[in-house]
Amino acid sequence: MQMVNFDFKNEIIKEDFSLNYCYQCGTCSSICPVAFASEGEYNPRKIIEESLMGLKSLLIKEQKPNIWLCSTCQMCVEECPQEVFLTGIFESLKNKIVQTGEKYPEAFKVQAKAIIDNGVAISLSPPIIRRRKELKLPNVESADRIELKNLLKATNFEKKININGDR
Amino acid sequence: MxxxxxxxxxxxxxxxxxxxxxxxxxxxxxxxxxxxxxxxxxxxxxxxxxxxxxxxxxxxxxxxxxxxxxxxxxxxxxxxxxxxxxxxxxxxxxxxxxxxxxxxxxxxxxxxxxxxxxxxxxxxxxxxxxxxxxxxxEKIKVSIIPSALVIGGGISGMNAALNLANRGFEVNLIEKEPHLGGLIRSLNKTYPTNEDASKLLEITNLVEENKKIKVFKSAIIENIDGFVGNYKTTIVQNENLTKIESGIIIVATGASPLSPEGYYSYNGKDIISQMELEHLLKNNSVYANNVIMIQCVGCRNEERKYCSNICCMGALKNAMLIKEKNPDAHVSIIFRDIQTKGTTYEAYYRKAREKGILFIKYLPEKPPVIKKDHIQVYNEFLNHEISISYDLIVLSMPLIANDDSETLAKMLKVPLEVNGFFLEAHVKLRPVDFATDGIYVCGSAHWPADISECISQSNAAASRASTILSKDMLEVEGSTAEINEDLCVGCEACIKLCPYSAISKDEETDTVIVNKVICKGCGVCGASCPHQAITIHHFTGDQILSAIVTYGGEE
Amino acid sequence: MTYKYFLGCVIPGRLPYLEASARKTFEKLGMKVGDQANYSCCPDPTGAGQLDHLTWLALGARNLCLFEESNSNILSLCSGCTETLKAVKYSLEKDNKLKEEINSKLNSIGKKYKGNVEVKHFAQVLYENIDSIKKKVKKPLKDLKVASHPGCHYLRPSEIMQWDDPLVPKTLDELIEAIGADPVDYSLKIDCCGNPVEKSNKDISLLMLENKLKSMKDAGTDCIACVCPACYQQFEFNQKEVNKNSNTNYNFPVFYITELIALAFGMNAEEIGLKYHRVKTDEILQKIS
Missing domain, CATH: 3.40.50 (Rossmann fold)
Known part of the structure; x- marks a missing residue:
C-alpha cells in the first residue's frame, strides 16, 4: 500500500508547476512511442499520476515505471491538452534519483565522466583524426579543461551525480 | 349544407x-x-x-x-x-x-x-x-384568466414569478416552507462566482415587495382542476382554504438532498455531507488539515442511476474555499468522472487543480474504504491501492426528487420520469413544457439543476407561459374526440391511454367525457375503444373507410 | 548575420564525413561559416541534463557565451545541440533569477551571458536558402524516394524550437523536393528513432527503430534522410541489430540531408566521403546517375 505524500508532490510542483494541471486524460501514454514499443512497461501517465500522489518510493527508489526509458522525444509535451511539461517533470525526478544516490543507468555515468574528463561526450580517436585529414576538415580545438573543471566545481556536478559510486 | x-x-x-x-x-x-x-x-x-x-x-x-x-x-x-x-x-x-x-x-x-x-x-x-x-x-374558443400560479418559492420559482410580474401579469407564488429561498438558504457560497448565497437571496425581497406577486407561505396544495387558461387550485394554510384561479401553472418545486445516513460510515462528525460542510464553511469552522471528498455517493448506482449534475462543481467550490482559508490543507477529491461542462466550469476545474487539490479516480466496483485515520482506494491508473490520511471526510450526496412530487404530478395530470422528477414534453424541442397545455416546469423539479440553469429555465418557463397569458382568448383545435354516451360501457381504457389527460369519468352517467379544450384529436382513444363509442372528428370511421375501400379494401 | 559552426561531439568525433558534406554544401551556397574554438559538449539534452539540470544550464550558457563574445551566431550541425542551446537561451530569457544564478556560476570562470546570440539548426538555414538551393542543383535526384526523419529535437518542444510544425513537419520534405527527389510520406514520420533509449534499454530502442523502419518500408522508400547525428547513427548502425533480433532484412542507405544536397549540386561520392557509410550507397548512386 502506497501512502499519498503531499510534501513530495509539492517538492515536484516546486520544480515544475504544470504537474498540477494534469487531469489524467491519457493522451501522453497513447502517443508515447516508448510506451508503444515497450508495450506499456514505460508509461508517462503513470509517472505523472505517481507524481500527483507524491508516491516517493515508487518514483525514486523502485523506479516503477522505469523513468530512464523516456526518450525525451517531447511528443507528450506537444500533445498534452493541459500543457503539462512532462519531460521537465521527468528530468527533475531523474535529478532527484541521481542526487539522492539511487541507482541509474551506467551509460549516463559514462557520458558524464567523459564530459568531466574531456569536456566532450565523444573524443577524437586516431582513425577519426586521419579521416578528418583525408576529408580536409579543420582541427577541432577542444575546450579549456581548467575552465570547465572550475565551472563544474561551481555547479557541484561530480558530487551531485555520485560519479564514483561511493554513496 | x-x-x-x-x-x-x-x-x-x-x-x-x-x-x-x-x-x-x-x-x-x-x-x-x-x-x-x-x-x-x-x-x-x-x-x-x-x-x-x-x-x-x-x-x-x-x-x-x-x-x-x-x-x-x-x-x-x-x-x-x-x-x-x-x-x-x-x-x-x-x-x-x-x-x-x-x-x-x-x-x-x-x-x-x-x-x-x-x-x-x-x-x-x-x-x-x-x-x-x-x-x-368549429374551433373552440377559450377565455384566459390572465394570472399565473407558480408552485415553489426557491430560486426558480421566485425568478419565474418576478419575470412574469415584470411583464405585467398577476402572479400567485406558493411555497410549502415558512420561508422563500429553497435550497439556497442552506448554501454558503455559490459557484462559479463564489458569491455569497445570501446575495442571491436578495431576490426574496424583490418578490415579497412586488405588488403583482401574491406570496402564500406554508401552503399545501389540496386540489388542482381545470385546463389551459382556466386552472383552479385550492391551497391550505393553517387550515384555511384559498382558491387560486390562474391561466397557467409553473412547477418549480425543486429537489431534496439525499440523506447521508448509512453511507460510508457517516457520523455527522468527521464524516459529513457536502451540505453540512456548507454550514461549517458559512460559520468559518472548518479546522481539518486533511480533507477528503467522495463523489457520487448514493447515485450512479443500480438504485439511482443518474448523475446529480451539481455535485462536482459543488465539491470543487468547497475544496477551493478550504484551500483559500488554509493553503497548507491537503484536500483530495475521490471521484468517478469529473463533470464540468462548458468553458466556464472547465476553467473552474483547472483552477481547482492549480490550487493543488488532488483528484483520485475510483471505480464503482472498488469504492474507497474508510479506515480509522485514512482512506484506502484502488487507483485504476496505477493498478494498486493507495491510502490517504484524513481528519475530515465529506460525502457528496445527490439531489433526489421530493417525496411529494408524485402527489403533485397526479393533481396536475403530468408525468414523472423513473427517478421521480417531472418529465418535459420533449427533451430537446420542448424542454420546459409539459405535453398538457399551460403547465411548465423549471429548475430541479425537472432534474438537479444549478443556479444558472435554474435562472435560464425559469426565464424560459415564464416566457413560454406569457405566450398564453398575453392573449384574451385561445383558439383550440376543432378536430377532437366525441363520446357516444349510448355506446360507452365505462371501461375507461381511453382515460388511461389519453396522453393529454383530456378524458375523465362522468360520475352521473358512469360513462366518460372528453374535455374538448384539452383534447388534441390525436385519435388514440378512438382507435382503442373496444365498443367504437368514440368519434374523432375529421377522421371519422366513415371517412377513413371510404378512402380505404376506394383504394381496394373491403368494407 | 555571421555564423560559426557548433559541431557538437558526435559529428566531429565519429561522423566527420557528415561534417564534410555540410561544410561543402554551405560553401557552395556562398555562405561563409566560421569555426569557434573552446566549446564543450552542448551538453546532451538526453544525457547530462537528466542528471543535473543546473550543470546542463551552466555548460550550455558557457557555450553560448563563447559565440556571443565573438559576435557570431550559432549554426548547429546537430539537433540535440540545437535543442540544448535554444532551451538554455529560452530558460534564461524567461527567468531572470535563473539567469542571475547561472551567471554567478559563470563568474567563476570570468564569463557572463547577456543573451545576444541566435541559435539555428543547419536544416533551418538550408530551408531559408531553398531558392538558392534550387538554382544550384546540377543533378536532380530524379525518382529517388526519400523518407525524411525529422527527429525529435529538430521540432520539439515547439514552444522552444519555434520552427517547423512539431506534428506535421514539412521543411525537410520541401528540401528533398528542391533537389528533385520524391519525399515519402509514412505513418510514423514524427516518431522518435529510439536512439536515446539505448542508454537504458537497447531492446526497446531497437523496437522503436524497427517500428520506424517498417513504416518507411511500407511506404516504399529507397533511402532515409536525417538531420541529427544521433538519429543517423541509430539508422545507420542499428538496422543490422534489428535484423538480428527480429529476423528482418532492412538495409536502407542513410544520408545526412547535406549529403543528398551535395550530390544534387554535382559533388562526387569521394569528395564527401560516402565510402565511410556502413550501409553501402552504391545502388542509390547508380539510380541517380
Whole structure:
C-alpha cells in the first residue's frame, strides 16, 4: 500500500508547476512511442499520476515505471491538452534519483565522466583524426579543461551525480 | 349544407421539379377530373404561391366548390396555409383535405416515375372519397384568466414569478416552507462566482415587495382542476382554504438532498455531507488539515442511476474555499468522472487543480474504504491501492426528487420520469413544457439543476407561459374526440391511454367525457375503444373507410 | 548575420564525413561559416541534463557565451545541440533569477551571458536558402524516394524550437523536393528513432527503430534522410541489430540531408566521403546517375 505524500508532490510542483494541471486524460501514454514499443512497461501517465500522489518510493527508489526509458522525444509535451511539461517533470525526478544516490543507468555515468574528463561526450580517436585529414576538415580545438573543471566545481556536478559510486 | 350537392376542386402542385420533375402531373390532373364529385381540377407550379392561392379562392367562387383538395407536400408545413385560404373564400377550413404526393410519393419513387404516377392517382382518389364525407367543424374558443400560479418559492420559482410580474401579469407564488429561498438558504457560497448565497437571496425581497406577486407561505396544495387558461387550485394554510384561479401553472418545486445516513460510515462528525460542510464553511469552522471528498455517493448506482449534475462543481467550490482559508490543507477529491461542462466550469476545474487539490479516480466496483485515520482506494491508473490520511471526510450526496412530487404530478395530470422528477414534453424541442397545455416546469423539479440553469429555465418557463397569458382568448383545435354516451360501457381504457389527460369519468352517467379544450384529436382513444363509442372528428370511421375501400379494401 | 559552426561531439568525433558534406554544401551556397574554438559538449539534452539540470544550464550558457563574445551566431550541425542551446537561451530569457544564478556560476570562470546570440539548426538555414538551393542543383535526384526523419529535437518542444510544425513537419520534405527527389510520406514520420533509449534499454530502442523502419518500408522508400547525428547513427548502425533480433532484412542507405544536397549540386561520392557509410550507397548512386 502506497501512502499519498503531499510534501513530495509539492517538492515536484516546486520544480515544475504544470504537474498540477494534469487531469489524467491519457493522451501522453497513447502517443508515447516508448510506451508503444515497450508495450506499456514505460508509461508517462503513470509517472505523472505517481507524481500527483507524491508516491516517493515508487518514483525514486523502485523506479516503477522505469523513468530512464523516456526518450525525451517531447511528443507528450506537444500533445498534452493541459500543457503539462512532462519531460521537465521527468528530468527533475531523474535529478532527484541521481542526487539522492539511487541507482541509474551506467551509460549516463559514462557520458558524464567523459564530459568531466574531456569536456566532450565523444573524443577524437586516431582513425577519426586521419579521416578528418583525408576529408580536409579543420582541427577541432577542444575546450579549456581548467575552465570547465572550475565551472563544474561551481555547479557541484561530480558530487551531485555520485560519479564514483561511493554513496 | 349536408344536403347540398358535393362539389370538389382538386389542385395538383408540381412543387417546382420536386413532383413535376418525376410524376406525370398533367396526366394525374386529367385523371382527377374523372373522379366523382370533382367539378374542377388544375395543376400549377407552386400551389402555395400567391398565384396558386388566388386560383383556389377564385375557383371556390366560380364553381361553388364546397370541398377543396390540394395534392402536394406535407400537411405539417402547409395545411394551415391552405385552410386559411379556404376560410378567406368563405369555406369552412375543415372542408379542406390535403394529399401528400411529394414526401410519400415522388421523393420515394424517384426511380420508378410511372408507378409513382399511378400511386398519386390512388392517393388523390382516396382523398376525394374522404373529402366527400368531410363535415364543417368549429374551433373552440377559450377565455384566459390572465394570472399565473407558480408552485415553489426557491430560486426558480421566485425568478419565474418576478419575470412574469415584470411583464405585467398577476402572479400567485406558493411555497410549502415558512420561508422563500429553497435550497439556497442552506448554501454558503455559490459557484462559479463564489458569491455569497445570501446575495442571491436578495431576490426574496424583490418578490415579497412586488405588488403583482401574491406570496402564500406554508401552503399545501389540496386540489388542482381545470385546463389551459382556466386552472383552479385550492391551497391550505393553517387550515384555511384559498382558491387560486390562474391561466397557467409553473412547477418549480425543486429537489431534496439525499440523506447521508448509512453511507460510508457517516457520523455527522468527521464524516459529513457536502451540505453540512456548507454550514461549517458559512460559520468559518472548518479546522481539518486533511480533507477528503467522495463523489457520487448514493447515485450512479443500480438504485439511482443518474448523475446529480451539481455535485462536482459543488465539491470543487468547497475544496477551493478550504484551500483559500488554509493553503497548507491537503484536500483530495475521490471521484468517478469529473463533470464540468462548458468553458466556464472547465476553467473552474483547472483552477481547482492549480490550487493543488488532488483528484483520485475510483471505480464503482472498488469504492474507497474508510479506515480509522485514512482512506484506502484502488487507483485504476496505477493498478494498486493507495491510502490517504484524513481528519475530515465529506460525502457528496445527490439531489433526489421530493417525496411529494408524485402527489403533485397526479393533481396536475403530468408525468414523472423513473427517478421521480417531472418529465418535459420533449427533451430537446420542448424542454420546459409539459405535453398538457399551460403547465411548465423549471429548475430541479425537472432534474438537479444549478443556479444558472435554474435562472435560464425559469426565464424560459415564464416566457413560454406569457405566450398564453398575453392573449384574451385561445383558439383550440376543432378536430377532437366525441363520446357516444349510448355506446360507452365505462371501461375507461381511453382515460388511461389519453396522453393529454383530456378524458375523465362522468360520475352521473358512469360513462366518460372528453374535455374538448384539452383534447388534441390525436385519435388514440378512438382507435382503442373496444365498443367504437368514440368519434374523432375529421377522421371519422366513415371517412377513413371510404378512402380505404376506394383504394381496394373491403368494407 | 555571421555564423560559426557548433559541431557538437558526435559529428566531429565519429561522423566527420557528415561534417564534410555540410561544410561543402554551405560553401557552395556562398555562405561563409566560421569555426569557434573552446566549446564543450552542448551538453546532451538526453544525457547530462537528466542528471543535473543546473550543470546542463551552466555548460550550455558557457557555450553560448563563447559565440556571443565573438559576435557570431550559432549554426548547429546537430539537433540535440540545437535543442540544448535554444532551451538554455529560452530558460534564461524567461527567468531572470535563473539567469542571475547561472551567471554567478559563470563568474567563476570570468564569463557572463547577456543573451545576444541566435541559435539555428543547419536544416533551418538550408530551408531559408531553398531558392538558392534550387538554382544550384546540377543533378536532380530524379525518382529517388526519400523518407525524411525529422527527429525529435529538430521540432520539439515547439514552444522552444519555434520552427517547423512539431506534428506535421514539412521543411525537410520541401528540401528533398528542391533537389528533385520524391519525399515519402509514412505513418510514423514524427516518431522518435529510439536512439536515446539505448542508454537504458537497447531492446526497446531497437523496437522503436524497427517500428520506424517498417513504416518507411511500407511506404516504399529507397533511402532515409536525417538531420541529427544521433538519429543517423541509430539508422545507420542499428538496422543490422534489428535484423538480428527480429529476423528482418532492412538495409536502407542513410544520408545526412547535406549529403543528398551535395550530390544534387554535382559533388562526387569521394569528395564527401560516402565510402565511410556502413550501409553501402552504391545502388542509390547508380539510380541517380
Amino acid at each position: 349536408v344536403d347540398e350537392e358535393v362539389k370538389i376542386g382538386v389542385f395538383i402542385c408540381h412543387c417546382g421539379t420536386n413532383i413535376g420533375g418525376i410524376l406525370d402531373v398533367p396526366n394525374i390532373t386529367e385523371y382527377a377530373k374523372t373522379l366523382p364529385h370533382v367539378v374542377y381540377a388544375a395543376d400549377n407550379l407552386y400551389t402555395c404561391s400567391e398565384v396558386g392561392l388566388t386560383q383556389i379562392r377564385e375557383n371556390i367562387k366560380e364553381h361553388n366548390l364546397n370541398r377543396v383538395i390540394v395534392a402536394s407536400c406535407s400537411p405539417r408545413t402547409h395545411e394551415p396555409l391552405f385552410r386559411a385560404t379556404c376560410f378567406e373564400a368563405g369555406l369552412n377550413p375543415y372542408l379542406f383535405e390535403m394529399v401528400n404526393i411529394r414526401d410519400q410519393d415522388s421523393w420515394v419513387h424517384m426511380k420508378e416515375p410511372e408507378r409513382g404516377t399511378e400511386k398519386a392517382k390512388d392517393l388523390i382518389r382516396m382523398g376525394v372519397y374522404k373529402a366527400a364525407l368531410l363535415e364543417p367543424l
